[in-house]
Amino acid sequence: xxxxxxxxxxxxxxxxxxxxxxxxxxxxxxxxxxxxxxxxxxxxxxxxxxxxxxxxxxxxxxxxxxxxxxxxxxxxxxxxxxxxxxxxxxxxxxxxxxxxxxxxxxxxxxxxxxxxxxxxxxxxxxxxxxxxxxxxxxxxxxxxxxxxxxxxxxxxxxxxxxxxxxxxxxxxxxxxxxxxxxxxxxxxxxxxxxxxxxxxxxxxxxxxxxxxxxxxxxxxxxxxxxxxxxxxxxxxxxxxxxxxxxxxxxxxxxxxxxxxxxxxxxxxxxxxxxxxxxxxxxxxxxxxxxxxxxxxxxxxxxxxxxxxxxxxxxxxxxxxxxxxxxxxxxxxxxxxxxxxxxxxxxxxxxxxxxxxxxxxxxxxxxxxxxxxxxxxxxxxxxxxxxxxxxxxxxxxxxxxxxxxxxxxxxxxxxxxxxxxxxxxxxxxxxxxxxxxxxxxxxxxxxxxxxxxxxxxxxxxxxxxxxxxxxx
Amino acid sequence: xxxxxxxxxxxxxxxxxxxxxxxxxxxxxxxxxxxxxxxxxxxxxxxxxxxxxxxxxxxxxxxxxxxxxxxxxxxxxxxxxxxxxxxxxxxxxxxxxxxxxxxxxxxxxxxxxxxxxxxxxxxxxxxxxxxxxxxxxxxxxxxxxxxxxxxxxxxxxxxxxxxxxxxxxxxxxxxxxxxxxxxxxxxxxxxxxxxxxxxxxxxxxxxxxxxxxxxxxxxxxxxxxxxxxxxxxxxxxxxxxxxxxxxxxxxxxxxxxxxxxxxxxxxxxxxxxxxxxxxxxxxxxxxxxxxxxxxxxxxxxxxxxxxxxxxxxxxxxxxxxxxxxxxxxxxxxxxxxxxxxxxxxxxxxxxxxxxxxxxxxxxxxxxxxxxxxxxxxxxxxxxxxxxxxxxxxxxxxxxxxxxxxxxxxxxxxxxxxxxxxxxxxxxxxxxxxxxxxxxxxxxxxxxxxxxxxxxxxxxxxxxxxxxxxxxxxxxxxxxxxxxx
Numbered sequence: 001x002x003x004x005x006x007x008x009x010x011x012x013x014x015x016x017x018x019x020x021x022x023x024x025x026x027x028x029x030x031x032x033x034x035x036x037x038x039x040x041x042x043x044x045x046x047x048x049x050x051x052x053x054x055x056x057x058x059x060x061x062x063x064x065x066x067x068x069x070x071x072x073x074x075x076x077x078x079x080x081x082x083x084x085x086x087x088x089x090x091x092x093x094x095x096x097x098x099x100x101x102x103x104x105x106x107x108x109x110x111x112x113x114x115x116x117x118x119x120x121x122x123x124x125x126x127x128x129x130x131x132x133x134x135x136x137x138x139x140x141x142x143x144x145x146x147x148x149x150x151x152x153x154x155x156x157x158x159x160x161x162x163x164x165x166x167x168x169x170x171x172x173x174x175x176x177x178x179x180x181x182x183x184x185x186x187x188x189x190x191x192x193x194x195x196x197x198x199x200x201x202x203x204x205x206x207x208x209x210x211x212x213x214x215x216x217x218x219x220x221x222x223x224x225x226x227x228x229x230x231x232x233x234x235x236x237x238x239x240x241x242x243x244x245x246x247x248x249x250x251x252x253x254x255x256x257x258x259x260x261x262x263x264x265x266x267x268x269x270x271x272x273x274x275x276x277x278x279x280x281x282x283x284x285x286x287x288x289x290x291x292x293x294x295x296x297x298x299x300x301x302x303x304x305x306x307x308x309x310x311x312x313x314x315x316x317x318x319x320x321x322x323x324x325x326x327x328x329x330x331x332x333x334x335x336x337x338x339x340x341x342x343x344x345x346x347x348x349x350x351x352x353x354x355x356x357x358x359x360x361x362x363x364x365x366x367x368x369x370x371x372x373x374x375x376x377x378x379x380x381x382x383x384x385x386x387x388x389x390x391x392x393x394x395x396x397x398x399x400x401x402x403x404x405x406x407x408x409x410x411x412x413x414x415x416x417x418x419x420x421x422x423x424x425x426x427x428x429x430x431x432x433x434x435x436x437x438x439x440x441x442x443x444x445x446x447x448x449x450x451x452x453x454x455x456x457x458x459x460x461x462x463x464x465x466x467x468x469x470x471x
Numbered sequence: 472x473x474x475x476x477x478x479x480x481x482x483x484x485x486x487x488x489x490x491x492x493x494x495x496x497x498x499x500x501x502x503x504x505x506x507x508x509x510x511x512x513x514x515x516x517x518x519x520x521x522x523x524x525x526x527x528x529x530x531x532x533x534x535x536x537x538x539x540x541x542x543x544x545x546x547x548x549x550x551x552x553x554x555x556x557x558x559x560x561x562x563x564x565x566x567x568x569x570x571x572x573x574x575x576x577x578x579x580x581x582x583x584x585x586x587x588x589x590x591x592x593x594x595x596x597x598x599x600x601x602x603x604x605x606x607x608x609x610x611x612x613x614x615x616x617x618x619x620x621x622x623x624x625x626x627x628x629x630x631x632x633x634x635x636x637x638x639x640x641x642x643x644x645x646x647x648x649x650x651x652x653x654x655x656x657x658x659x660x661x662x663x664x665x666x667x668x669x670x671x672x673x674x675x676x677x678x679x680x681x682x683x684x685x686x687x688x689x690x691x692x693x694x695x696x697x698x699x700x701x702x703x704x705x706x707x708x709x710x711x712x713x714x715x716x717x718x719x720x721x722x723x724x725x726x727x728x729x730x731x732x733x734x735x736x737x738x739x740x741x742x743x744x745x746x747x748x749x750x751x752x753x754x755x756x757x758x759x760x761x762x763x764x765x766x767x768x769x770x771x772x773x774x775x776x777x778x779x780x781x782x783x784x785x786x787x788x789x790x791x792x793x794x795x796x797x798x799x800x801x802x803x804x805x806x807x808x809x810x811x812x813x814x815x816x817x818x819x820x821x822x823x824x825x826x827x828x829x830x831x832x833x834x835x836x837x838x839x840x841x842x843x844x845x846x847x848x849x850x851x852x853x854x855x856x857x858x859x860x861x862x863x864x865x866x867x868x869x870x871x872x873x874x875x876x877x878x879x880x881x882x883x884x885x886x887x888x889x890x891x892x893x894x895x896x897x898x899x900x901x902x903x904x905x906x907x908x909x910x911x912x913x914x915x916x917x918x919x920x921x922x923x924x925x926x927x928x929x930x931x932x933x934x935x936x937x938x939x940x941x942x943x944x945x946x947x948x949x950x951x952x953x954x955x
Binding site for chain 1: 528529530531532533595598599602603605606610613614620621625628629632633636637639640643644646647648
């Protein structure tokens with residue numbers, strides 16, 4: 001709770017500092033986020049439940065908040081180069097990113113559908129602006145408009161769903177065992193159940209849009225490609241994390257209610273995997289490939305949610321941790337190379353390993369983790385999800401979704417093809433670009449190195465991480 | 472444990488050194504590993520017991536432990552790995568990549584992963600090492616490879632990864648649906664009760680992973696290309712050690728599922744293996760590129776080893792294990808010979824070579840010893856292994872045994888053809904380029920020839936090392952209770 005306030009205050013302070021001197025905005029935002037990260041430790045030992053049943057900061061939500069703040073910290077802290085496009089307005093960009101993080105923190109902790117809606121809006125509206133923050137770039141403007149039009153539409157449907165659920169149950173409250181919980185809809189007879197199901201459907205529509213799960217993914221490739229690299233990295237990590245956690249809190253707390261939602265959700269997971277991977281195969285642009293790969297990662301995460309058991313939450317956390325860290329390493333590396341060569345194609349990376357072996361090596365480690373190769377975290381993220389789904393199918397009478405794991409397994413083989421294209425470009429192809437890519441600042445390389453080290457050692461501490469979640 | 476840490480440590484050291492120092496350090500590291508292995512073997516009681524090295528909790532909630540242990544079979548594989556690595560480093564000594572810290576570091580990383588595969592006693596740990604071994608060899612082949620390397624190595628990587636991901640699914644099935652009391656621990660999995668339909672799918676997953684790694688017909692399509700395109704050191708790692716991972720996996724991880732699945736599966740696999748023998752041999756006869764020729768011959772030899780394992784008899788598995796060592800020695804030797812020729816003559820085409828024996832008699836003698844070992848002439852190592860393997864296959868199915876026996880004839884045809892074209896015949900003008908062997912080549916080839924003759928003349932210590940372990944393993948598998 002206090003972390004949320006800290007981030008909010010930092011955002012406002014950053015806005016004003018920017019008026020005084022643009023140069024100070026990045027240190028201020030970074031320090032504010034660092035303080036917020038520290039405050040998360042305090043929050044962790046003091047779970048906070050709002051009396052009016054709006055927010056509940058549990059251990060799990062605090063850990064997710066910590067993850068998101070950490071992502072923001074890395075992105076903003078290392079943004080000296082990636083923010084240059086914003087000129088004098090960089091403070092505004094930071095402030096909007098911080099506001100967006102506030103929205104994400106609300107989504108980790110909501111216990112009321114109104115707060116869900118508020119969180120989604122606070123998360124999204126700054127992003128509509130941020131996607132278009134590179135004002136002179138046509139692609140960025142296009143990205144902003146596309147995101148806004150479709151995003152607004154999806155949010156509208158989400159709101160409609162919430163209204164229907166309220167109509168059926170007379171309540172906005174989810175989770176816990178309170179009498180006014182929406183799952184007590186049985187109290188209402190007549191057309192209540194149909195209305196309730198319609199509401200759930202529309203909410204799933206709206207939230208699936210946010211995480212770019214198929215078949216609601218069409219916006220993502222263009223938006224991710226057009227937005228500035230910094231914002232793409234932000235969307236691929238923070239928004240994905242917030243969306244997945246919001247979906248899982250909602251669906252797990254209503255327990256899916258009936259089988260057909262479980263099946264619908266499983267099919268969406270399978271579709272995301274297949275659509276994301278197959279679309280990524282033939283892309284020329286590395287950034288666009290990452291956009292499609294993030295669709296398939298949404299598929300893996302949704303696969304975990306199908307087991308309909310809160311035990312999956314730590315597994316989702318681990319997956320999101322591995323996914324976010326490796327995405328950040330790749331995006332920051334890509335930003336550096338693309339910023340100096342002027343293009344995001346695979347060919348821009350040709351021969352990178354010859355000139356900058358350390359950067360290429362770190363990006364390769366992140367890529368291998370994304371592809372799910374042991375002993376990196378990405379593998380364990382996938383493995384834990386597969387294992388949970390299998391355990392669940394072994395116990396359940398109807399067989400569960402073991403077949404979906406096969407789909408996911410085959411897809412992770414397919415994904416090797418496009419993930420390795422960047423490794424092939426960096427290590428095994430001769431350089432063709434005339435543009436000289438300068439060496440990355442040592443501090444940035446050091447942080448990237450720490451992140452890769454984290455990918456390597458995180459599996460050793462997975463037990464402790466799981467312990468924290470159930471603390 | 473030290474066997475994994477030593478190569479890892481020296482692989483890390485490679486970051487800080489350059490040139491010859493790197494090569495010497497790598498060689499020293501592999502020699503220390505070899506010495507360590509020999510000490511372990513001499514300390515081993517030969518009674519088939521399992522010696523625990525390390526056993527700690529790793530991921531408790533997921534039932535994964537970090538357990539390493541060895542028995543006679545694992546020791547044999549360790550001997551192969553740690554014997555092969557110094558020779559591979561010697562073989563790359565005069566190549567430019569032999570001085571590259573990256574190449575040496577990757578080789579050492581590969582060594583650590585291979586040792587892990589042979590020692591792992593936990594399913595997931597086994598999988599982790601299994602995949603870890605793939606990454607260095609991919610980079611070695613793709614960085615220093617020949618023509619079309621990007622496409623071919625990516626195909627190799629995706630193909631083998633495709634197999635292993637199904638092994639992971641198989642492991643999960645085995646643990647989730649079996650009544651395993653201790654997570655993924657090997658012993659617990661072996662003794663667990665698993666419904667036969669689930670066991671069937673789990674077995675298919677394992678069999679696919681191992682069959683692709685071997686490679687068993689019809690999953691071999693990655694192999695000839697990859698062997699040809701990889702640098703000599705990489706080819707030796709692939710053929711000498713890496714495909715033994717598949718054979719070892721069959722013995723240790725797939726056979727325990729057979730009682731649940733039924734014997735029919737084994738007959739089916741044996742037929743595939745024997746098809747591979749004949750198919751690989753016939754193609755090898757027509758090859759003109761020496762590396763490709765040996766690649767196909769390797770497929771034939773491995774088919775016979777696999778057929779021996781599929782008999783599930785003491786003889787078959789004993790023969791398979793000793794033949795794994797033998798095949799490692801002769802395959803590495805033959806690729807070594809080819810590399811020696813290629814470096815001097817700048818070609819591997821048989822039609823362009825002739826009469827090398829006239830200018831390099833010592834080299835020719837060593838080549839002949841290795842070829843004899845591969846053809847399985849009596850008093851060489853190949854004879855010892857192949858004879859027992861053929862006997863076991865014949866005992867379990869006479870028809871298959873007879874067809875598998877063709878391997879010896881075919882092998883003589885294509886390898887002697889290779890020797891005849893390259894070593895004998897009139898000496899051509901190009902042979903002036905054939906400089907004498909360097910010390911690294913001499914020591915490497917000499918060691919291999921020594922082992923060919925030693926195992927051929929006195930195989931008893933090698934059989935003794937594994938005999939009790941194999942019989943223990945088989946009695947464990949026979950005691951498996953099948954769910955009604």
